[in-house]
Amino acid sequence: MKLSNLIYAFSYLVAISFFASCNNDDDNDTTMMPDMNADFSGTYAQVDHMGRPGINTVLSADNATKDMQNITLPSNMAAAFQASFEARLEAYHDVYANILGADPAAVNYENNILGLTAAQLTGYLAADVLDVAPNLPTTYFNPGTDADMDGRILVPDGDEVALTGRMLQDDVIDVSLILLFGGMEGNRFSGQDTNGDGMADLPRLTSDGVSITANPTTTFPYLANPE
Amino acid sequence: MKKTKIYLGLALLAVTGIVLVAADHIDAPGSMGTSADIADFYAFEPTTGSDNTVFIVDLQSSVLPDLAYGTFDENVLTEINIDLDGDLIEDKVIQAIPRDGIMYFFGPINPSQKGLNSQVWVDAPLGSVEISGTTAKVTTTTDGVKLFAGPRQDAFFFDFFQFNEVISGNAPLGFKTPEDAVDTFDGANTMSIAIEIPNSMLGTPTAKNALGLDVYKTWVTSNKKQ
Known part of the structure; x- marks a missing residue:
């Protein structure tokens, strides 16, 4: 998003938040259940x-798996889906190996910015639950963080705050793409021009390129009126 | 070149015709486009230092034509599950179900019946809220729980048409640049259920995330009356 658009979007967000808070006067203080005879x-x-x-959508290989994932208890998910998720992750890499004319056996998942192997990452993702920290700021992940300035986006040495929930504004698709395709630096396949001819030689797989277009508010229920 | 790898690649190319939508929008044929289709799930601290947690469940979506959208189904029970100890079995459940223009909430309780089948916990009412039209109507209970149900803007953002090109092997350059990418969900609406609840009503977690931080393990389910 261009900076001018971003500034415009921010102004709009502030304006929307203001009006939303003004309109939010329909608040009934009650615990009564109107018709408990229902x-x-x-x-x-x-x-x-x-x-x-996005986990089921992206990593379940076929429709039968997608349906099964929806009726599997979380405590059984890692055992049921880790292996097929890992195969799917590798298959995605093979698609681009074929497109790039490379040997699919040579283009594989590379440990990501959290240092997770393919088996570890898919095992973690297969247990499809959202971690939510009650006493920490919420961030699904902040791919811009490089607090210790070591050139890596995030090195998990214990003092980072991440994976603590999901805000409406969090770019969960980009985070997922970075964890799946970004490698150790988070930018492994990000449209690089490797031969200097001004054209991208590697695919852009670590961002879908879009930012939020909705207008979350600062007051409950935090989502804007329907369009 | 390993043949198994080529076959996997070809199998992936063969899914070209399938329309996939994330985050969970239309994720699987069994629930796809129905009134019970979970579109999205959010959970967050509303402000820094708050002692509340917000859960938002989006059901249905208007992102594509011909999807169920616009009315909460009285045969669909929505459950927010919270695991405190990290065994991925629910320790607290919050339920929401509509009746005659009202969304009723129950819990949070530790259900005696876990797993894939549920009953409505009528002995543990939490509160209720009139289902909103365009303007949000909010209830706050005497316990400080805020409740909402109604149509809202779909906050999810994703260039999902290009995603389908990517996974189909039709996009050698991958996703588009920010200048050319399009948010498929721009202008879409969804049927939202929102609850803001004091953490004291949920309990203190001992479960850890991948970075070792104390977290609730949470997930949402939709359940149809049998």
Whole structure:
């Protein structure tokens, strides 16, 4: 996003937040249940599941797996899906090896900015739950962080705050792409011009290129009125 | 060149015709585009230092035509699951289910019945809120719990059409540059359920994230009446 657009978007966000807070006067202080005689009987069976964004969509290899993931208990997920997720991750790398005319056997996942191997990363992601820290600031991840200035985006030496929930503004797709395709520096496949001809020679796989277009507010329920 | 790798690559190319939408929007054929389709899940601290946690569940989406969108289904029970000790089994559950224009909330309780089937915990009412139209209507309970249900702007952002080109092997350059990329969800709406709840009502977690920080392990499910 261009800087001018960003400034415009920020002004808009501030304006929206202001109006949202002005309109938010429809607040009823009550615990009463209006009609507890409503019929809530019956058994409800699980049909969909979500923890982290995009995991089932991106890493389940086929429709049967996607449906199965939605009705698998989180405590059983790593055992059920880690291996197929790892195969899927490797298959994504092979797609680009073929496009680039390289040997698919030679283009593989590289340990990511958290230092996780393919098996560790897919094992972590296969248990599809969202970690939420009750007593720390929320950030799904901040891929811009390089607090110790070692050139790596984040080295997990214990004092970082990350993986503590998901804000409305968090760019969860870019974070996921960086963890899957970014390698140790987070930028392994990011449209580099390797031969200096002014054209990208490596694919752009560590960002989808879009920023938030919605306008979250600063007051409950934090999401803007429908469009 | 290993043949198995080539076959995997070809298998991936063969999924060209399938429309995939993240975050969880339309993620699987069994729930795809139905009134029970979970579109998204957010959980965050509302302000730095707050003793509350906010959970937002988005059901349904208007991002593509022909998807169920616009009305909460009375046969769909939404559950926010919270694991405190890291065994990935729910220790606290918050339920939400609509009846006649009202969204009813129950819990948080430690359910005696875990797993894939649920009942509504009518003995543990949390509160209720009128389902909003365009303007948000909010309830705050005497316990300080804020409740909301209604249509909202879909905050998710993703160039999902280009994603489909990428995974189909049709995009040698990968994703587009910021100048050319398009947020597919720009202008989309969703049916949101939001709750802001004091952490004291959820308990203190001993579970850890990958960096060793204390966290709730959370997930959301949608459940259909049998």
